[in-house]
Amino acid sequence: MENIKQNPKSTSAKILEVLGTMASRPSGLIGLVILIFHVSLALLSPYLAPYDYKAIDPTLMLQEPSSEFWFGTDSLGRDVFSRTILGGRIALTVTFFGSLIALFWGGLLGIFCGLVGGKIDDVVMRIVDAFLSIPWILAMLLIVSLLGTSIEVLIPALGFFYGKGIVRVARAATHDVIAKDFIISARARGHSNMSIIWNEILPNVRDAILVEGAMRWSWMLLGFSSLSFLGFGVSPPTPDWGLMISNARGLMSFAYWAVIAPIVGLSTLIIGINLTADAFAKALGIDRSTKAPV
């Protein structure tokens, strides 16, 4: 750990090295490929979609998959293929920025608590504990039902609720380094708390926090889609996998294709992010299998 400071590699070289280690394992490679596929699909899908995602045509209701409609049509005659390839865009955007918010406030608060300790730490951790013991779904539903389901509400709300787990990880990682010699000598040199956090602690706890953030991303995606599925996420006719599954579920005994397509989309994305996060953790030498899913 200590030699990170003495022998600094450039950031891009370090990122390439980590990516290389991740891709050297089959599961990591699969995860990265899936993730890259989904991100490029999200970027390109508006140009690729063969039909308008909201064009309703009663004469084309519940068509089976054919050469004209690759994945069939749904109960309103909309093209399932177009809706499926567009369905990940909002989920990816919301959860990506939500994870960044969670990383930011969770990481900073955790490091701060680990560093100052004492009464402040006790009080903050009690509050974090209390938030942890309210089921996320209840809290999210409450916020969303009172403030609305726009992206501007969903991103900070998800970011806030998934950040509290990062607080714990950042705090524990800070505790591990706080008694090391280089922190004590930095204190002896008279550095301020801010400078110690930025120059001494952050480089040493960064890996643990980033891995936790990658994990949060997949959980947040799960949470976001669950909200959509329950009807508390994005509103129709926006194409979103959770919402599509919920709408097509009632008719799945006649039209299984309308529910299978978004299921495949969402499942592959979540598995892709998970495999990537796992490979990321392994590449950085962090074992996450003993962590509980909080």
Added chain:
Amino acid sequence: MFFLIIKRILLGLITLFIVSLITFAGTEVLPGDACTTYLEREAYGAALEACYKRLGLNIPAHERYLSWAYNVIQGDFGYSLSGQMPINEVLGPKIKNSMVLASASILIGIPIAVLLGIITALWRDKLPDIIISTIAIFSMTIPEFISATLLILIVAIWLEWLPGIVIVPTDVSFFELLPNIILPVVAISMIMTAHMARMVRSSVIQVMASDYVQMAILKGVPYWKMVFKHVLPNALLPAINVVALTIAWLLGGVVVTEVVFNYPGLGRLVIESISNRDLPTVQALAIILATIYVGINLIADLMTLMLNPRLKTLQIRK
């Protein structure tokens, strides 16, 4: 030891107190209340005043909190807004139904998880481990509503083996209820089992690598005797806490599963009461779910403490 237990219980109570403050403040601070939702466009002037008066919303918030908390401690959650009936009467059957679902999942899930965890650890990186671990990763990453929907599609619609949604009242006899709850229980325990099996696996692997196990191997202790007598007791101990956290984490997942299967438990009540902005019921649910969470964690901590002599002298803080 004694003080440690008392301290854990006190900390749990403090947590619950903060939860009650958060939920009360949350429902208070966020815009919109029961009256504006209820009266909708007529929400102005005298009608609004009358509604506030009827529901007691004209009293200052801190006084309402105190009287609410006083009643909650005595087990009275007040009246729900939509049904105009005591929340306790609404909650009772729902809690019972959710308990049936949760305990069935736990009773089935934990033994399977321990078994799978041990198998995957002992045959680490061999075929059984690769197969089971891959399935476990799939079932723990895929959202509850997807696995539940797929279960309904395959087992109920295509194979027609079991009913897809719960349509019978839950007070019918056990054998009438059984086919209805098999699919929800499978859907819930799948994810839980996968999480716990993964935990047991890494815990067993850690213990297998420790010095005293190496020592036992060198001494010539028979393999299975060593596994059951020396490895498992130590490997399963840290799993208790994770089992507790997994169960608590599943409280959220149960909400979704109950909705998919149309099961009349706490989960569907959560959705209904939030859709109706039935804030007293929402507050009651938050307190109850948080109490379950804190309670499960407390029991897990105390169990770990009882079972591990080394921890008795240490301070446990997570």
